Amino acid sequence: MTKFLLKKCSSLFFSLFLVATLTFFLMHAIPGDPFTQDKAIPEEIMQALKHHYGLDQPLFVQYLHYLKGIVTFDLGPSFKYEGRTVADIITQGFPISLTLGLESLAIAVFLGVTLGTLASFNHLKWQDQMVMFFAVLGVSLPSFIIATFLQYLFSMKLEIFPVARWGTFSQSVLPALSLAMLPAAFIARLTRSNMVEVLQQDYIQTARAKGLNTFQIAIKHVLRNALLPVVSFLGPLTAAILTGSFVIEKIFGIPGLGGWFVQSVVNRDYTVIMGTTLFYSACLMFCVLLVDILYCFIDPRIKKEM
Amino acid sequence: MQKDPLFEPMVYGKDLIDLTASPKFSYRKEVWRRLKQNTMGMIGLCILTFLILMALIGPSLSAHTYFETHLPLKNQAPSLNFWFGTDELGRDIFTRIWWGARISLLVGISASLIDLVVGVFYGSICGYAGGKIDEFMMRIADILSTIPYLLVVILLMVIVGPGLVSIILALSLTGWIGMARIVRGQVLQIKELDYVTAATALGAPPFWILTKHLIPNTMGSIIVTLTLSIPTAIFAEAFLSFLGLGVQAPIASWGTMASDGLPALRYYPWRLFFPAAFISITMLSFNLLGDALRDALDPRLKI
Numbered sequence: 001m002t003k004f005l006l007k008k009c010s011s012l013f014f015s016l017f018l019v020a021t022l023t024f025f026l027m028h029a030i031p032g033d034p035f036t037q038d039k040a041i042p043e044e045i046m047q048a049l050k051h052h053y054g055l056d057q058p059l060f061v062q063y064l065h066y067l068k069g070i071v072t073f074d075l076g077p078s079f080k081y082e083g084r085t086v087a088d089i090i091t092q093g094f095p096i097s098l099t100l101g102l103e104s105l106a107i108a109v110f111l112g113v114t115l116g117t118l119a120s121f122n123h124l125k126w127q128d129q130m131v132m133f134f135a136v137l138g139v140s141l142p143s144f145i146i147a148t149f150l151q152y153l154f155s156m157k158l159e160i161f162p163v164a165r166w167g168t169f170s171q172s173v174l175p176a177l178s179l180a181m182l183p184a185a186f187i188a189r190l191t192r193s194n195m196v197e198v199l200q201q202d203y204i205q206t207a208r209a210k211g212l213n214t215f216q217i218a219i220k221h222v223l224r225n226a227l228l229p230v231v232s233f234l235g236p237l238t239a240a241i242l243t244g245s246f247v248i249e250k251i252f253g254i255p256g257l258g259g260w261f262v263q264s265v266v267n268r269d270y271t272v273i274m275g276t277t278l279f280y281s282a283c284l285m286f287c288v289l290l291v292d293i294l295y296c297f298i299d300p301r302i303k304k305e306m
Numbered sequence: 307m308q309k310d311p312l313f314e315p316m317v318y319g320k321d322l323i324d325l326t327a328s329p330k331f332s333y334r335k336e337v338w339r340r341l342k343q344n345t346m347g348m349i350g351l352c353i354l355t356f357l358i359l360m361a362l363i364g365p366s367l368s369a370h371t372y373f374e375t376h377l378p379l380k381n382q383a384p385s386l387n388f389w390f391g392t393d394e395l396g397r398d399i400f401t402r403i404w405w406g407a408r409i410s411l412l413v414g415i416s417a418s419l420i421d422l423v424v425g426v427f428y429g430s431i432c433g434y435a436g437g438k439i440d441e442f443m444m445r446i447a448d449i450l451s452t453i454p455y456l457l458v459v460i461l462l463m464v465i466v467g468p469g470l471v472s473i474i475l476a477l478s479l480t481g482w483i484g485m486a487r488i489v490r491g492q493v494l495q496i497k498e499l500d501y502v503t504a505a506t507a508l509g510a511p512p513f514w515i516l517t518k519h520l521i522p523n524t525m526g527s528i529i530v531t532l533t534l535s536i537p538t539a540i541f542a543e544a545f546l547s548f549l550g551l552g553v554q555a556p557i558a559s560w561g562t563m564a565s566d567g568l569p570a571l572r573y574y575p576w577r578l579f580f581p582a583a584f585i586s587i588t589m590l591s592f593n594l595l596g597d598a599l600r601d602a603l604d605p606r607l608k609i
Binding site for chain 2: 014015018023026027029136137139140141142144145148149151152156243246247250251261262265266268273277280281
């Protein structure tokens with residue numbers, strides 16, 4: 001187990017190091033620099049600016065400095081917003097994005113598992129077909145379209161939920177729901193196909209023969225076994241919610257990290273782009289690692305193999 | 307003798323020979339027959355044919371071009387003159403929708419084709435070579451795939467600059483990994499089969515085995531993955547354009563049109579409705595067709 005953990009952790013750090021290096025050199029391969037503007041800046045001021053941000057040093061020195069910064073979570077200043085560091089932006093934006101992400105995660109898992117269970121217990125009946133259609137629909141409708149549709153329907157026409165902004169629970173309902181649709185559809189499909197398989201096993205027949213009712217069988221016998229692959233979906237799920245948040249936060253005017261990331265891309269604010277990319281990758285890799293560890297605890301068969 | 311409905315005695319003749327002989331249909335015909343039975347898949351196929359046709363002839367059906375502006379006629383509701391209404395510069399949305407269809411289909415299909423070529427090449431080499439080479443090459447793919455693909459695409463768009471070619475390139479950069487994994491898995495399975503051993507024993511060179519035995523037999527999975535990766539590419543283009551990182555004005559793309567229509571949602575909802583509807587319908591059709599193809603190509607997978 002320890003060996004497994006060590007192996008996973010080291011590969012995580014290696015991947016992160018690669019991502020950091022890659023983003024650093026990619027960003028520096030771009031012609032021009034963050035101070036290139038329509039209006040020409042006098043040469044002396046340009047030199048002073050470059051010196052202030054350490055851009056006049058050799059590339060390799062800058063790279064070492066950058067790596068040192070990552071370890072101490074000092075990701076440098078933002079070039080566009082004076083007096084703000086990348087770390088500031090992350091610590092401000094991330095809690096908001098995290099709240100939104102967790103909320104939609106909960107919705108996605110609940111909705112997906114419920115619908116998947118419903119479909120598998122009514123395999124090939126109309127309920128099943130409805131759920132499968134919902135699943136295809138959820139995969140096919142881009143999140144920004146779902147978001148605008150929900151916004152139009154519930155905020156502008158029915159006026160049940162506020163149109164935008166962030167702060168109260170009712171403001172988070174629509175964004176969380178629109179973020180959750182795609183993962184919910186995936187989970188519903190995955191749950192359904194796994195449960196259909198589990199339901200054909202002999203021990204389910206035994207449980208039925210014992211006289212357990214459908215609900216008890218579903219909770220105690222089927223779900224436990226069918227949910228294993230769903231757990232492994234947690235990695236891609238995080239990625240989906242993460243990238244989905246870019247556009248959802250823009251639509252609903254939420255001051256989260258996703259909105260910041262997009263803004264920094266539009267502004268060409270290189271340090272913020274590098275910092276957030278690295279942060280996002282770290283989050284994602286951490287989630288994947290978490291899934292690997294979780295998997296060992298849930299499924300004893302895997303533990304034996306290690 | 308009493309007639310048993312389950313076990314009727316066969317009359318030896320033509321029928322029996324038909325039953326015992328090899329299947330009447332070729333594999334391709336059999337797949338087509340199964341595909342035709344799938345209503346949803348056929349609906350998807352019909353819509354896609356219609357979309358492709360309209361992408362070709364649609365812009366010339368209307369009297370307006372996609373870039374000409376009619377400022378006095380801005381934000382018009384759908385009418386006889388402007389079938390889908392006009393946008394904030396008085397441009398005809400109908401024409402722009404079909405131009406957008408060209409962009410979306412072009413991005414979707416070309417990005418997926420690049421994925422196909424690179425993925426099949428990489429995956430088959432991994433699977434066939436096996437061992438250390440396989441482990442090393444898949445390691446690279448794994449690391450690449452840990453970064454969310456949209457993040458990579460956005461990063462690349464910053465570096466290369468917005469535009470159609472860079473969208474396609476950026477999408478292909480990470481898109482091939484899924485294809486490579488699937489092809490590798492299939493090749494790993496198939497290369498252990500007897501007919502491959504037989505071919506090796508007959509002295510067939512590796513390249514021959516790959517192109518004549520291994521890749522043709524993974525075609526089913528390749529086609530399904532291809533069909534399902536097209537909507538992903540279309541979505542990514544729309545997503546990027548929606549964020550303002552996609553194709554530049556005056557070229558019409560569904561993503562940019564939706565993005566432009568968003569602020570006007572309350573008063574001119576059709577400006578968002580049409581591009582949004584077409585993105586969704588296109589993605590839905592590809593997904594329906596992909597699912598149907600999967601069921602048709604491998605009936606064992608269907609549960």
